[in-house]
Amino acid sequence: MENITDVMLDLETFDSKPTGAIVKISAVPFNIKTGKIFDSDIFDVSISLDSCIKAGLTVSENTIYWWLNQNDEARKYLMNERKSNVSLTTALSNFLIWFSNIKNINSIDNLYIWGNGAAFDLAMLSNAFRTIGLNPPYKPSEEQDVRTVVRRDPSIKKNMLFEGIRHNPEHDCKHQIKYVCRTINQPMNFD
Numbered sequence: 001m002e003n004i005t006d007v008m009l010d011l012e013t014f015d016s017k018p019t020g021a022i023v024k025i026s027a028v029p030f031n032i033k034t035g036k037i038f039d040s041d042i043f044d045v046s047i048s049l050d051s052c053i054k055a056g057l058t059v060s061e062n063t064i065y066w067w068l069n070q071n072d073e074a075r076k077y078l079m080n081e082r083k084s085n086v087s088l089t090t091a092l093s094n095f096l097i098w099f100s101n102i103k104n105i106n107s108i109d110n111l112y113i114w115g116n117g118a119a120f121d122l123a124m125l126s127n128a129f130r131t132i133g134l135n136p137p138y139k140p141s142e143e144q145d146v147r148t149v150v151r152r153d154p155s156i157k158k159n160m161l162f163e164g165i166r167h168n169p170e171h172d173c174k175h176q177i178k179y180v181c182r183t184i185n186q187p188m189n190f191d
Helices: 049-055 061-068 072-081 088-105 121-131 146-150 154-158 169-185
Strands: 006-013 022-030 043-046 112-115 143-145
Touching: 006 121, 006 169, 022 049, 022 088, 022 121, 022 169, 043 088, 049 088, 049 121, 061 072, 088 121, 112 121, 143 146, 146 154, 146 169, 154 169
Parallel strands: 006 112, 112 143
Antiparallel strands: 006 022, 022 043
């Protein structure tokens, strides 16, 4: 039986700084060796922008303009998600519980968590945890960077068909899992 070994994280935010307001978190568990995605265990939550601002997280004009320049499908998805959301504290508390449960159910010491960019998803999520007085549920040694893996063979990501809506964090996670697993599991040629 395949077990969860890793989690792919994707955030939608209103700033690109580590202090940015997080309005959506998706975390998709998977097995790094097989690429199996565990759909029944996905964490997905929309967060109140107001609660992020009250907690001291930031919004940038550039990111707002970036969202306005995305395709209609991505903007519509984000706006529809804004209709049902929870506070930052509730979302992060639920993430802590979810992450711990994944580790416990799978009886693993290290649950590796992936973000797309060393200074984006994981840095932003860690900052949000510290902002509300909590520690992230993952250790720094469990943090993994998608972009570092992509450097090994950029053609895999480039040629991977995207399924779903871009900037829907669950769909982004699943896409990243596909090309990360394919890249990691291809044989290395040192000649």
